[in-house]
Each structure stands twice: as C-alpha cells, then as structure tokens.
Amino acid sequence: MKLAIFGAGYVGLSFAACMAEAGHDVLCADADASRIEGLQQGQMPLHEPGLEALVAEGLAAGRLRFTADKCAASMHGDVLFIVVNTPADAEGEVDLQHVMAVARSIGQHRDRDAVVVCKSTAPVGTAEQVEAVLRDELSQRGAVHRIAVAVNPEFLREGSAVRDCRQPDRVVIGAADPAAIDLLTQLYAPFVTDPTKQLLVMDRRSAELTKYAANAMLATRISFMNEMARVAGHAGADIEMVRRGIGSDRRIGPDFLQAGAGYGGSCLAKDVRALRHAADRDGQVLRILSAVEAANHEQKGRLFDLMTHHFEGDIAHKTIALWGLAFKPDTDDMRDAPSLVLLERLWAAGARVQVHDPAAMPNARAIVGERGDVRWCDTPEDALEGADVLALVTEWPVFRRPAFARIASTLKTPAIFDGRNVYDAVEVEAAGIAYYGIGRGRSVLR
C-alpha cells in the first residue's frame, strides 16, 4: 500500500518506519523542515530503541521517504495518517490546530479519493470536525473526491515504540465507511496473530473515547498504587509484596501496578486532563479522575518530602546525586517528567544536584537552562562524587545493579531514595546505606 504519514514525532516516525519495514511505500511529512532535512540524511530527532536502524533500512530500500512538502504528502498514497501533536492546556483544552492544518492541506491539494485516518489522540467528535474541514476545502475548489475519515488511535509506549508497533495488543478501527474499514483491516492484519479478536472495528466516537479511557485507566492504576504505597509505608508493609499479591489475581493483572515517583510523559497527564475537561463541559463531573490527578501531583513531590524528612528539614547546601531525568527509561523525552518537579523543589530549597541520564540530558538542559546549582555528569559514578545522597528517578538498566559498596564509600552520608523501587532494601542497608523506597524501606512520613 502507499501511505502518507503527517507527523514525524515519537509516534509518526515509529509508525512510518514499521510500515515501511512491512513493505509499504511510505511518505512521512513534517512541518519542521530541519527535522525532515536531518531524517533525509538518517539523523534521528529523538531516542527510541531500534528506530534508527529501521529508518536507515527503510531509506536504503526506498520504501521510506521524508518530505516537508505538505502538497506532495497530500497527494501521496491511498491512506493518509494524521499523527501530529495534540497538546492540552492547563485546563485540559486540547489544541487541534495541527490536526486541522493537515486536514486543510489534504482538502486543498488532494486530487483523488482517499482514506484519511486520525491517529493523533483527540477529543470525541474530532473526526467529524476533520471531515467538515475536508468537505469545506473540497467544495471551495469544486472538487468531488470521496474522502472517508477514520479513527485509529495509537497505544504504543515510548521506549518500546517499535516493538509495540510491530506487535500491538489490539488495533482499534473507528469507521463506518466499508472501504476505510477494508483498507485498515488489510493494513493491520499482518501485525496481529488473531485478527478476529485483535482488530476491533467500532464507530468513530467510541474509538476516540477508547483512547482516553485506556490512558485514564492506566493513570488510575498508578495513582491507586501510589496511594497504597503511602498506606504500606505507615503500616510497616512493603508495597512490592502487595503489588505481587494483588497482581497475581487474574481480574487485576500484574501490569501498571508499580508505585513510584509519579507518572510523567506526554500522554497520561495530558489525556486525563483532557478527558476530565471535556466531560466537565458536558456537565459530567469525573471525581475519580480528579483524584487521580491530585494524587499524581502530590506523588511527584514524594522523593523531595522523603529527603527533607531524612535531612530533618535542613536540605539547603546539600548535594544530591540524581540518576535518571527522562519520564521513563529508554527515551530522551522530558515532557511532564517527575524529575523536573524534584529539581525545582531541590533548587528552591537551596540544594545542589549532580545528574546523569543516558539519553535525556540535552533535552533536560534545554528546559532548565544553564545554572550554577547543577552539574551535568557523563557517568552515574561521576554524579556520586562529592554528593551527600543518591536519588533514583528513572530506572534505566544502567542504574539497576550498582556497586553498593562503592556508593557507600563515595556518598558523604550514604542514603538512597529509590523513586522506582528497583533496589533490594536489605542489600542496600547491608552495605551501610539508608534505604528509602516508595512504600517500602524507611518511607514513613508522619
């Protein structure tokens, strides 16, 4: 099939490369000309495991091409995917300008029938708005092409985007148009093992809401576990034991039950906010989601609170080694990262930080700027030199099995604040290091 993909970000680029790998002829367009120039030369604009090789393979085979020319992209192929950013403001109002810009461009330039697919996460009713824009543009120039609009939300996770694209749990197709359903079914059938169960065809509004409901459920599980971690800390229980205890119930399942320093990233917070806001406008008060947001906001301050407790309020002039900045491992993405909240609170309290992250330091530096109270370190060990204590915020593999004896002898007052519960409290304490986890170890705050 010939596919046009608008948006070469974390999702668009991963999707484009995987579709090219599957043998399709893919033209990927982005409004950022410098991003496109780089991609044409094989330079990656973002960090995503396995993606660079896949892009190189697609370019070499001639199946993956990049363009900044929206007209060329609008004319390409049978199916055109909209995969641009849909940010939400502080209230949760979603900015659809990029989605509508793509729709306008397709309406202005398309010279034959097409299927347009909304893959961006967007509020219920967006596909109808896209359809209206297309209809308007076509009628303004007297064109009579048939352009069907479908919804196909994306569920990939950053850090495993290539794997998730190649092997999705399920594919949601929101469409009524038989030709659109047929094309998308053909496109996705090779990516799933049981198309009858994993290809879910539904109406467009249900598909749009499915995406928000999925992220809201994931965020709810995390906030629930973070609250349970508080209970565990006070009760002298270990949240990791509780996680295993409840995750083995098939009705609950083991995933997304990890207590930690709060959820971050470009999606969970944005989509929970947008869903709550849209419902609010319709007169529906979503009490659970408001609580999920409030709990996460509080949770992002948890490591700082534990440190303040450890230092008995005297955190000024302390030096904190901080491992991990990205919102999760295997990405350079800093959007809504819990580390940013910790940094701000430490700086406001007069502490200094020494940070290391395997991929996100350039993006983090661009956000926080150059300042005297941070040292950007090339290695995890370097970040420990001269520090009082260590905080783990992102569980990159390189941080998972450190030499605790070395940490004990390097830190001035050995203590680890484990924001992702990856260390064994007994092993850490045996090395002479105070261990604070989330809902385990010395995590009681009164």
Ligand SMILES: NC(=O)c1ccc[n+]([C@@H]2O[C@H](COP(=O)([O-])OP(=O)(O)OC[C@H]3O[C@@H](n4cnc5c(N)ncnc54)[C@H](O)[C@@H]3O)[C@@H](O)[C@H]2O)c1
């Ligand atoms: N990041 C994720 O893990 C993830 C997963 C599932 C769904 N989503 C959703 O997918 C969408 C894209 O997310 P992302 O993280 O890839 O965003 P991103 O910010 O990484 O990339 C978006 C890209 O779209 C480009 N763009 C903007 N306007 C354009 C236009 N008119 N024409 C062509 N390109 C244009 C931008 O320049 C940017 O490169 C969002 O709606 C998001 O909510 C994201």
Ligand SMILES: O=c1ccn([C@@H]2O[C@H](COP(=O)(O)OP(=O)(O)O[C@H]3O[C@H](CO)[C@@H](O)[C@H](O)[C@H]3O)[C@@H](O)[C@H]2O)c(=O)[nH]1
């Ligand atoms: O048990 C868990 C799982 C995750 N997290 C945190 O939650 C955040 C988000 O993680 P994850 O969901 O793995 O990454 P995303 O790439 O943001 O993916 C989410 O958001 C995407 C964008 O909509 C969806 O496509 C994915 O299905 C959905 O998982 C990160 O800060 C994690 O540290 C936890 O605290 N505990």
